Amino acid sequence: AQVSPEDQIELRKAGFSYMAWNMGKLKAQVIEGSVEYNQEQVEAAANTIAAIANSGIGALFGPGTEKDVGHQRTRVDPALFDNMPDVAKLAGNMGTAANTLAAEAKTGDKDAIRVAFGEVGKTCKACHEKYRLD
Ligand code: ASC
Numbered sequence: 001a002q003v004s005p006e007d008q009i010e011l012r013k014a015g016f017s018y019m020a021w022n023m024g025k026l027k028a029q030v031i032e033g034s035v036e037y038n039q040e041q042v043e044a045a046a047n048t049i050a051a052i053a054n055s056g057i058g059a060l061f062g063p064g065t066e067k068d069v070g071h072q073r074t075r076v077d078p079a080l081f082d083n084m085p086d087v088a089k090l091a092g093n094m095g096t097a098a099n100t101l102a103a104e105a106k107t108g109d110k111d112a113i114r115v116a117f118g119e120v121g122k123t124c125k126a127c128h129e130k131y132r133l134d
Pocket of ligand 1: 020023024120121122124125
């Protein structure tokens with residue numbers, strides 16, 4: 001089904017926000033310890049991050065989504081649209097790192113989860129530094 005440029009921006013932002021929310025849960029439980037570690041919740045958060053990272057969210061960076069549309073604001077750098085092979089590589093790295101995080105979450109090995117969490121964070125940052133404005 002066709003998704004309008006305005007809806008593509010809304011959906012991709014929702015996807016990234018939902019990933020960020022789940023990264024926050026992991027941060028609280030395995031990095032900061034501000035929330036007690038819960039195996040089921042950690043697994044669910046990691047699985048959710050992996051699912052979104054591997055969902056084909058890149059398809060929501062279609063023509064006409066290089067700038068704000070209607071009510072939707074975007075911080076995307078228009079340069080992203082001229083570098084799709086690189087973007088696909090960065091996205092693939094995120095998917096791979098997120099799958100590793102999900103696998104480590106399943107084991108419950110907190111040290112391994114911390115490392116895998118850090119690796120996922122690096123893949124978020126890699127794309128932001130290249131293709132997100134401000
Ligand atoms: C998050 C989040 C990001 C990434 C990034 C990692 O939890 O919202 O954008 O991690 O900060 O460097």
